[in-house]
Structures are given as C-alpha cells and as structure tokens.
Amino acid sequence: xxxxSLVIVGQxxxxxxxxEQFMVGLLKGTGYNVFATKEYMSRVRGGMNSTExxxxxxxxxxxxxxxxxxxxxxxxxxxxxxxxxxxSDSTTILLxxxxxxxxxxxxxxxxxxxxxxIQKEIGLKFVNVYAVGVxxxxxxxxxxxxxxxxxxxFSKKGDAILKKNFEAxxxxxxxxxxxxxxxxxxxxxxxxVNEILLDGNQTVGLGAIAGGCNFISAYPMxxxxxxxxFLAHHSKEFGILVDQAEDEIAxxxxxxxxxxxxxxxIASTSGGGFDLMCEGLSLAGIIxxxxxxHIAQRxxxxxxxxxRTSQEDLNLALYAGHGEFHRIIFAPGSIEQVFHLxxxxxxxxxxxxxxxxxxxxxxxxxxxxxxxxxxxKLVGVEHAFVETxxxxxxxxxxxxxxxxxxxxxxxxxxxxxxxxxHDEWGHITEDMRGxxxxxxxxxxxxxxxxISEHPxxxxxxxxxxxxxxxxxxxWGSSYLAVKEAIEEINDPKIAGIHFSQVxxxxxxxxxxxxxxxxxxxxxxxxxxxFTNMLKLYGNIEIPxxxxxxxxxxxxxxVEEVKKFIGGAI
Amino acid sequence: xxxxxxxxxEAVAWCPGCGNFAxxxxxxxxxxxxxxxxxxxxFVSGIGQAAKTAQYMKGHMFNGLHGRALPVAMAIKASNxxxxxxxxxxxxxxxGEGGNHFNQQILRNSDITVISHDNQIYGLTKGQASPTSEKxxxxxxxxxxVTNEPINPIAAAVAxxxxxxxxxxxxxxxxxxxxxxxxxxxxxFSLVDTFSPCVSFNKLNTxxxxxxxxxxxxxxxxxxxxxxxxxxxxxxxxxxxxxxxxNSSKKPFWxxxxxxxxxxxxxxxxxxxxxxxxxxxxxxxxx
Numbered sequence: 001x002x003x004x005s006l007v008i009v010g011q012x013x014x015x016x017x018x019x020e021q022f023m024v025g026l027l028k029g030t031g032y033n034v035f036a037t038k039e040y041m042s043r044v045r046g047g048m049n050s051t052e053x054x055x056x057x058x059x060x061x062x063x064x065x066x067x068x069x070x071x072x073x074x075x076x077x078x079x080x081x082x083x084x085x086x087x088s089d090s091t092t093i094l095l096x097x098x099x100x101x102x103x104x105x106x107x108x109x110x111x112x113x114x115x116x117x118i119q120k121e122i123g124l125k126f127v128n129v130y131a132v133g134v135x136x137x138x139x140x141x142x143x144x145x146x147x148x149x150x151x152x153x154f155s156k157k158g159d160a161i162l163k164k165n166f167e168a169x170x171x172x173x174x175x176x177x178x179x180x181x182x183x184x185x186x187x188x189x190x191x192x193v194n195e196i197l198l199d200g201n202q203t204v205g206l207g208a209i210a211g212g213c214n215f216i217s218a219y220p221m222x223x224x225x226x227x228x229x230f231l232a233h234h235s236k237e238f239g240i241l242v243d244q245a246e247d248e249i250a251x252x253x254x255x256x257x258x259x260x261x262x263x264x265x266i267a268s269t270s271g272g273g274f275d276l277m278c279e280g281l282s283l284a285g286i287i288x289x290x291x292x293x294h295i296a297q298r299x300x301x302x303x304x305x306x307x308r309t310s311q312e313d314l315n316l317a318l319y320a321g322h323g324e325f326h327r328i329i330f331a332p333g334s335i336e337q338v339f340h341l342x343x344x345x346x347x348x349x350x351x352x353x354x355x356x357x358x359x360x361x362x363x364x365x366x367x368x369x370x371x372x373x374x375x376x377k378l379v380g381v382e383h384a385f386v387e388t389x390x391x392x393x394x395x396x397x398x399x400x401x402x403x404x405x406x407x408x409x410x411x412x413x414x415x416x417x418x419x420x421x422h423d424e425w426g427h428i429t430e431d432m433r434g435x436x437x438x439x440x441x442x443x444x445x446x447x448x449x450x451i452s453e454h455p456x457x458x459x460x461x462x463x464x465x466x467x468x469x470x471x472x473x474x475w476g477s478s479y480l481a482v483k484e485a486i487e488e489i490n491d492p493k494i495a496g497i498h499f500s501q502v503x504x505x506x507x508x509x510x511x512x513x514x515x516x517x518x519x520x521x522x523x524x525x526x527x528x529x530f531t532n533m534l535k536l537y538g539n540i541e542i543p544x545x546x547x548x549x550x551x552x553x554x555x556x557x558v559e560e561v562k563k564f565i566g567g568a569i
Numbered sequence: 570x571x572x573x574x575x576x577x578x579e580a581v582a583w584c585p586g587c588g589n590f591a592x593x594x595x596x597x598x599x600x601x602x603x604x605x606x607x608x609x610x611x612f613v614s615g616i617g618q619a620a621k622t623a624q625y626m627k628g629h630m631f632n633g634l635h636g637r638a639l640p641v642a643m644a645i646k647a648s649n650x651x652x653x654x655x656x657x658x659x660x661x662x663x664x665g666e667g668g669n670h671f672n673q674q675i676l677r678n679s680d681i682t683v684i685s686h687d688n689q690i691y692g693l694t695k696g697q698a699s700p701t702s703e704k705x706x707x708x709x710x711x712x713x714x715v716t717n718e719p720i721n722p723i724a725a726a727v728a729x730x731x732x733x734x735x736x737x738x739x740x741x742x743x744x745x746x747x748x749x750x751x752x753x754x755x756x757x758f759s760l761v762d763t764f765s766p767c768v769s770f771n772k773l774n775t776x777x778x779x780x781x782x783x784x785x786x787x788x789x790x791x792x793x794x795x796x797x798x799x800x801x802x803x804x805x806x807x808x809x810x811x812x813x814x815x816n817s818s819k820k821p822f823w824x825x826x827x828x829x830x831x832x833x834x835x836x837x838x839x840x841x842x843x844x845x846x847x848x849x850x851x852x853x854x855x856x
Contacts, residue, residue, distance in 0.1 A: 206849065209846060217644065236830065237845050238842060238846075241823075243647070243826075246640075247669065250669075253634070253637045254643060260641075262648065262835065280637070378846070409608075409609075414608070415630075417631055428632070
C-alpha cells in the first residue's frame with residue numbers, strides 16, 4: 001500500500017484539532033509524507049467535526065482529499081454515524097467501548113481501544129494526547145518526538161498537567177505498538193524530515209509577507225481568518241500594520257489608502273465580506289490603485305455554509321464593482337502555487353495599478369501538506385512607485401496606459417487621486433468628449449493591452465497522458481485531486497489541465513483546449529461559472545454532460561474525480 | 570493676499586455665498602499660520618459639496634467615496650505618520666453614510682483631523698434631510714417634516730472619549746481658525762463640527778440663524794473635564810462654540826501599533842527582512 005487515510009472524528013472542543021496538529025508534525029518529522037484536511041461545523045462546542053490525515057509511503061506525495069478511510073478513530077458516540085458513508089471493507093475502527101456500543105457496529109472491522117478509561121485513570125480532561133500516543137505507536141513515531149511536542153504545548157500549564165500528558169502519550173504509544181499490524185508497513189523518506197508544513201491560510205500570509213505586504217486591515221470571517229491571524233502573529237518581526245477593521249467596507253478603503261501611501265496591503269475575506277468591498281473595488285478601478293484581494297470561498301448565498309468549501313465566487317470576483325475596469329484573478333491549486341501567486345499578485349498589482357485577486361476556498365486554506373523549503377521560491381519585492389517632481393501628474397497619459405505612481409512624501413510632486421472622473425492632474429472633470437474618452441482609453445484600452453501582453457505566471461500545461469484525447473479542465477483548489485485521479489487512471493489518452501490564472505484567460509487557452517477531442521470540466525459550483533467563462537472569453541464550449549459540478553460544500557475527492565472521468569469517456 | 574494652500578481656485582463649484590468658501594479660507598490660513606507645507610498635507614474627502622474642499626486645497630489629495638473618508642484618512646496616517654491628514658466632508662458623509670467609521674476611528678484614536686462641514690442638509694443631492702437636520706424640517710423627501718432625532722456629533726464624540734472635540738461656525742472666522750489650528754496640532758483624533766450654512770437648500774439654518782443660535786464658550790470653561798463637557802455637548806439652543814472636550818493623554822493609533830515599535834519610518838521606506846522571512850519558512854519544519 002502506498003498511502004493510508006486515517007480519520008479522527010469528534011465534537012468541537014474535544015481536541016480533534018490538537019490531534020491533527022500533533023500528528024501532522026510528528027508524521028512529517030518521522031519522515032512520512034503527510035496531508036491533512038478538516039471539515040468542521042460553524043460552532044465553537046459540540047457538533048461533529050473530522051480531520052483526515054493521509055500518510056504517504058516512501059516518496060509517495062499525498063496532497064488531496066480521499067473519501068476512503070483506512071483507520072477511523074471515533075472520539076464521540078455519534079462519530080461513526082458522521083462518517084458512515086465513507087466506511088468500507090478497508091476501514092478499521094479503533095473503537096472505545098465506553099463511548100460506543102460495539103454491538104451496533106458488528107458489520108465493521110473494529111478493534112477496541114480504551115480511550116476514555118485511560119483518560120479517566122490519568123485524570124485528563126481530553127482524550128486527544130492519548131489518541132496521539134496510540135497513533136504514534138502505530139506509526140512507530142519515536143517517544144522523544146512526541147514528548148517534544150507535548151512539552152511545547154503543555155509546559156506553560158504546569159508540571160502536573162505536563163506529566164499527565166506524558167503519561168497519556170506513553171500509555172497510548174504502548175497500545176499503538178501492539179496495533180501496528182493494523183496498517184501496512186509505511187516506508188519513511190528521510191528527505192521529508194527537513195521539509196516544511198504549511199496550510200493554505202498560512203501560505204497566503206507567508207506569500208503576502210514575501211510579496212512585501214506590510215498592511216492588513218480585515219474583519220474576521222471564516223474561512224479567511226487564518227490569513228489575518230498569521231499576519232498578526234508575525235506583525236512584530238516584519239513591521240506589519242495590522243488593523244481589525246470595523247467592517248469590510250472600511251477594510252478595503254484602508255487597503256487602498258495604504259497603497260496610496262506606498263505601503264503594500266491585502267484585503268482578505270470571504271464572499272460575503274467581499275460583497276461589502278465591491279464599492280471599494282470600483283474605487284480602486286477609477287483611481288488606478290494597486291490592490292491585492294484574497295477571497296477564501298465558502299458556499300453561499302447569504303451566510304450559506306460558513307465553514308464549508310466552494311468555488312462559487314468566481315463570477316463575483318470577475319464582475320464586482322460598478323463601472324468598467326480591469327482585474328486579474330488567480331486561483332492557485334496547491335500550497336506552492338498559493339505562495340508563488342500571492343507574491344506575484346503584489347508585484348503585478350503595483351506595476352499595472354489594478355486589483356489582483358487570489359481566489360482560494362475553505363478546503364485549500366484549511367489543508368496542510370509537506371513541501372520542500374526550496375520549492376518556496378522567493379519572487380522578490382518589486383516596488384513600482386517613483387520619486388516625483390513638482391510638475392508630476394498622477395494620471396499623465398502614457399503609451400501603455402500606466403502612469404508611474406508617485407506617493408506622498410517621496411519627491412516634491414503632489415499625489416492627487418479622485419474617485420470622480422478626473423484629468424491628468426486628478427482634477428474632477430465632466431469633460432466627456434475630451435477627458436472622459438481619453439481616460440477610458442487609458443484605463444480600459446491601453447491598460448487592457450498591457451495586461452494581455454503580460455505572461456501568465458504559471459504556464460498553462462496539460463499533465464498526465466502524453467497522447468491525450470480527453471482533457472480534464474479544473475481551476476483553483478480542484479487541481480491536486482484531479483492530478484492524483486489522472487495519475488491513478490494512468491491512461492495515455494487522458495490528461496488534465498489546471499487554470500491557476502482564471503481571468504484573463506491565458507492566451508494559449510484556446511489553442512491548447514481545441515487540440516483535445518473531448519473536454520471535461522470539474523468545478524465547485526452548481527452553475528458552471530468557469531465553464532461559462534471559457535465559452536464567453538475563450539470560445540470553448542463544453543456540453544453539460546461533460547461537466548462535474550459539485551456544490552454541496554464537501555471537498556472534491558480523488559475517488560469522485562476518477563468515477564466521473566471513468567463514466568464520461 | 571495669496572495663500573500657499575490655494576489650488577485650482579478657478580474651478581470652484583460652490584454656490585455664491587456658500588459657507589464652504591469661508592471654511593476653506595479659514596483652513597488655508599490656519600495651515601499657513603501653523604507653518605505647514607503642501608507636500609506634508611493630505612486632504613481626504615468623501616463625496617458631497619463639502620467634500621469638494623480637497624479639490625481646492627494644495628497638497629496631496631484622496632477624494633474617495635461617499636462616507637468612506639475616515640477609513641482612508643486612518644490608513645494614510647497609519648502608513649506614514651509624517652503626513653498631516655485632514656478630512657473635509659459634510660454631515661451626511663461623516664455621520665450618515667460613514668457613521669460607523671466615525672465611531673470606530675475615534676475609538677482607535679486615529680491621528681487625523683476631521684472637519685465636518687455641518688449645514689444640516691444634503692446639498693449635492695438637492696435638499697434632503699441630513700443626520701443633523703432639525704426635527705420637523707420639511708424637505709422634498711421629508712415632505713411632512715423630519716421625524717428622526719438629529720445626531721449630536723459633539724455628544725457622540727465625547728461619549729467615545731475622542732481626543733479633541735470642538736464646534737465652530739464659519740461666521741466667526743478668528744475663533745474658528747484658532748480651533749482649527751489646535752485641532753490640527755492635536756496628536757490624536759480631532760473633530761471640529763463646523764456650522765457652514767447651505768445658502769441654496771437650507772432656508773432654516775441660515776448665517777443669521779447660526780449667529781442667533783450659537784455662543785462662544787466662556788473663557789474659564791475647562792475642556793479637560795469630561796462630565797462638564799457632556800453638559801456642554803448637550804446644549805443645543807444656543808449651541809456652544811469652542812473646544813468642548815480634550816483628552817490628550819491618549820496615544821494615537823499608529824504609535825500604539827506594533828509596526829512602529831522599533832521602526833518609526835513610514836511603511837514605504839522599509840525593506841522586507843529576508844533573513845527573518847527565511848527563518849520563518851524554516852520554522853515550519855517543526856509544526
């Protein structure tokens with residue numbers, strides 16, 4: 001077996017997250033490729049949440065969600081019901097007889113582990129560290145690694161608590177060692193030990209820092225909040241000005257004003273928060289402000305499913321804001337792409353003076369895996385503002401539509417930006433036949449040409465089958481599930497293609513897509529938003545029967561991609 | 570006499586006799602007397618007749634959206650504390666569309682001066698009620714008279730413990746100038762709610778009306794006493810003019826922000842610390 005999927009299920013507040021955080025680190029630190037993703041309810045306590053940990057053997061990278069469960073750890077009486085649809089013959093359940101009535105689940109392969117009993121004996125509030133011990137035993141994770149993690153987490157809580165957690169880990173470990181035959185032998189890859197672990201939200205933050213971001217004003221909103229907290233956590237070492245905005249309207253206005261002043265700001269939110277930012281986006285359009293916007297998508301409309309995943313806000317990002325102005329929309333599909341494109345977004349926004357979007361979603365921002373630190377390439381901060389002299393004109397007409405951007409306090413020029421239509425100096429004007437036409441030509445036509453000549457940061461290239469007749473199109477976070485499915489299908493006639501820049505469509509889109517005999521498309525919404533974009537802007541039509549549209553809020557699994565492709569060819 | 574802050578005056582789009590003429594002249598004189606230079610000034614505004622003031626002030630300008638001047642001003646100052654940031658916008662922009670921004674920038678103690686040109690009416694949209702319009706006033710929308718209570722921006726600002734709270738009237742040029750100068754010099758959030766009559770749409774609150782319904786605060790009035798300030802803030806006929814409340818003991822937002830703990834330079838002058846970044850990436854080896 002090349003990889004293993006283990007799933008931990010429990011109530012919010014029971015410490016499922018702790019198990020995830022510990023195990024991801026411990027598995028990686030021991031030399032296993034690891035992937036983790038979580039699904040959780042929009043509540044602080046109770047409910048039923050789960051985390052999937054995938055462990056790859058040897059050089060097998062695991063980077064996408066699978067429905068399959070090999071090892072299930074239910075930490076609550078309702079836990080098995082929560083994931084029942086995912087349990088199969090290959091599933092082994094570590095069942096706690098004190099929690100769960102074994103007789104109800106005789107159809108499953110169950111092994112009893114006395115989680116609650118031991119927890120009570122030790123006198124701990126939670127079962128999580130004991131569970132970490134059990135899993136560590138199963139995966140032969142060294143005792144000392146576990147102890148380091150426990151010490152880091154619990155040393156502040158006093159010696160007594162620390163000692164109890166050590167004891168829980170040790171007891172769990174010895175039980176786990178006896179259970180190691182439940183899972184096939186997993187090979188370690190010593191390379192992995194030195195790799196880094198990141199989730200999507202942290203990586204947006206890290207990419208922002210590497211892109212020179214030093215200002216964030218944001219209003220907390222799931223699932224984007226992790227980006228804000230990451231930047232806040234590192235605000236001291238990088239001198240990042242962090243402001244918890246009164247609302248998203250203020251947040252985007254502050255971001256634009258920070259760019260005006262020469263800072264680099266990110267507006268980070270989810271779809272509902274971005275709704276409030278539409279007016280500000282349009283402001284950025286007319287004053288030709290650089291702007292980077294991160295939308296971590298979740299299912300709507302309205303409050304929708306606040307903690308679930310979707311790709312429903314592509315149209316929103318594309319069409320938001322009154323009036324006409326340009327924008328670029330990135331939709332990274334991996335941790336590496338999130339890091340790369342977030343950095344690039346800052347440089348492009350600065351250079352072309354337009355809004356640049358990073359579209360992620362709950363699945364991507366809440367998923368972790370190990371990557372080589374060297375693969376996190378630094379792009380470099382390329383500031384595009386200039387020192388001005390006294391006759392500076394903020395909107396001087398230029399051949400490429402871009403006026404070098406001055407900022408207050410650098411040079412002697414006056415920087416005057418105006419949300420009203422304005423002339424080259426930024427003076428309000430209603431000269432429609434003269435200035436309005438020229439400004440439209442500058443903002444729309446000339447700048448549009450400059451954008452269209454700009455290369456797509458990550459080239460559009462098919463992956464998988466070399467002699468492909470069928471091409472499976474995806475964008476954003478669907479990438480790695482589609483990639484893994486296509487690798488497993490391993491048919492030279494089937495390839496995938498991933499759009500990490502969804503707007504404008506990469507120039508080569510049409511020529512690549514028209515080569516395929518059959519096009520399939522997978523996306524996380526009910527109306528085929530990207531499908532429609534391809535039709536409208538790429539002259540590519542995909543019939544409805546070739547679409548896989550998933551909008552129920554669950555992540556896209558490798559299995560369903562395989563099943564869809566299998567059924568469609 | 571010319572003033573270094575005059576700018577594009579031939580384009581001025583106000584009605585003859587508008588209070589904004591006097592207000593902008595007083596503001597220019599105040600800046601001149603304070604020894605300010607146009608290059609260090611940022612004039613921020615929303616939308617409305619008052620918000621056009623920035624168009625005619627020499628300095629950097631951010632003429633943003635209706636109601637959104639305060640978040641913009643907050644971020645400009647927070648990104649570059651070396652700049653002096655003044656907001657000129659009307660009562661509709663500041664207390665209506667931008668009401669929550671007003672509260673929240675006060676609570677942050679953003680280091681900006683907000684001059685609300687208060688004419689108790691919507692001018693640019695031709696005469697509807699504003700948040701400060703008097704109860705009973707008839708307008709094309711409030712056909713049978715305004716039923717909302719008017720907002721009392723002074724009392725609201727005192728309640729939020731704003732750093733500097735004053736009321737002025739453009740008909741009293743000398744005192745208004747003194748107030749502006751102190752407001753701009755104050756390190757923290759300064760509000761100057763400035764009566765500035767609309768000659769076209771407000772036939773009730775005219776120059777003459779403001780003269781008759783205002784009085785200058787007594788010389789011995791102590792603006793440092795918050796309880797007394799509340800008392801003064803609640804007086805509405807006649808309205809007291811002057812500095813009603815001060816609390817200079819508070820640090821401004823930017824100074825309290827960790828971004829300025831070690832480095833006092835504006836954000837644009839700083840370089841990304843590559844070593845710290847590499848260290849941060851490395852730190853992700855152990856989760």
